[in-house]
Amino acid sequence: MKIRVLYFASLREKLGRAADDLEVPAGATPRAVLDQVLGEKLAQYRAAVAFSVNHEYTPGDRPLSDGDEVAFLPPVSGG
């Protein structure tokens, strides 16, 4: 299935892009997609990112559906 992935804040900066259109296996979870995107190099982000699916905050283990928009949101501390 096809999903759209959005990256925010320091993750956007590290990856050098704001979004991806990805083909993922049916039933993939936000966390599994995140792991795939991060790879070895950015593995430190695994525990730090919050997820939203279709504009709603969601746990990382909720299966995705075709056409979902997933956002990966690392925390931001600047003031």
Next chain:
Amino acid sequence: MSVRILIPTPLRAYAAQQASLQAIGPDVRAVLGELTAKYPALQKHLFDDSGKLRSYVNIYKNEEDIRYLQGQGTALAAGDTVSIVPSVAGGSGVAEELPKLSKEEIRRYSRHLIMPEVTLEGQRKLKAARVLLVGTGGLGSPAALYLAAAGVGTLGLVDFDVVDESNLQRQILHGTGDVGRRKVLSAKDSVLSVNPHVNVVLHEVRLTSENALEILKDYDIVADGTDNFPTRYLVNDACVLLGKPNVYGSIFRFEGQASIFGAPGGPCYRCLYPEPPPPGLVPSCAEGGVLGVLPGMIGILQATEVVKLIMGIGEPLVGRLLLYDALGMTFRTLKLRRNPECPVCGDHPSIKELVDYEAFCGIADEPEEDETALTAVELKARLDKGEKLVLLDVREPHEAAIARIEGSRLIPLNDLPGRVSELDSTDSIVAYCHHGLRSASATAFLRSAGFRKVQNLSGGIDHWAVQVDPNLARY
């Protein structure tokens, strides 16, 4: 159909000191009627002369505000809980406590007063309100100026820092002449020059687990504009423990976030991020940079939400996270929910007092000393002796364009693994960056790759500019 009614502390004096009682009725109107029939003294605190619920009294059915249900017509079932929650302004929720406005104030706030959503009552709520701004930096600056202009009666300002030249690009409370001054003092001057009617209370301290509850308890609303994770978790937990709304804003480079945490029934910061990120993962403004106008937008969003909460108008940003992207000029909102498992605001909280937030965020008291690191003065002495050293600049090219040490080679830290073959492992290498952090990583990497004679320049090119070459630009 017995339901439980919860009575807030300030109103218990009018209800025989009871904290809760049972009532029977099909809807909210009926049970409130039963309550005021039993305790007539409550009537004037809950309802105005025309029988309308007073605007500073909020009624919740379980965890939902009845304004978003069917108002007083909201149906009740056996076992429901009806909570009476005084709105935040003035704190007490007891009638007839709002301060009067002088003629001069009435002229000043005229554009507020003529709006039916505000009126004299709304402006008097603003005057009664006590708002604490944690941080007088990028977010606190615009928030303080607009809240002062709007007529918030008491503004508390927390900051322990002094004004630095690099603050002036965005921290509009502070001017060029304030460089080197304590931030709370220059902030107070700016606030009072906008509006002398504001009572400005200064807290020139670092907010800690020891002092946070004592400082926050005197305020109705807290606006979080701090610049680090330990203080963000501290402010969140303190607000939840005290039952105060936390109007949150945060920024990174070209992006910002805002929400209201800790409101009745709404989520807190820990519902969104239960755990802090590993130390060093998320850059601060000093490390990652920030577009100067960005905190203006987010700080004003925070001020807007504070004003709405005080007046009790509109839809507060509770249960929603607003994301702003200045480059795309887009706003998105994400729905958030309170997490019933949340350790601080959940149904069975495990955190009932403030903790050590530096330790929680994994920040060690003392950074590890690298005993082989060179100071700028030592490096200069070795260069002057004619020693053959390779100066390795691991910053980005746009930083090297601002200032560089003569004769150095540029390989950005991120490119170093792929370009390590350009270096000779038998050379004596001194790595440097802006402040010495990235070059410490580079030094560790090169050592792990078999380089034996690598040293880090402690304090980076910034120390070099201060101690050795004052002609170099500092940034």
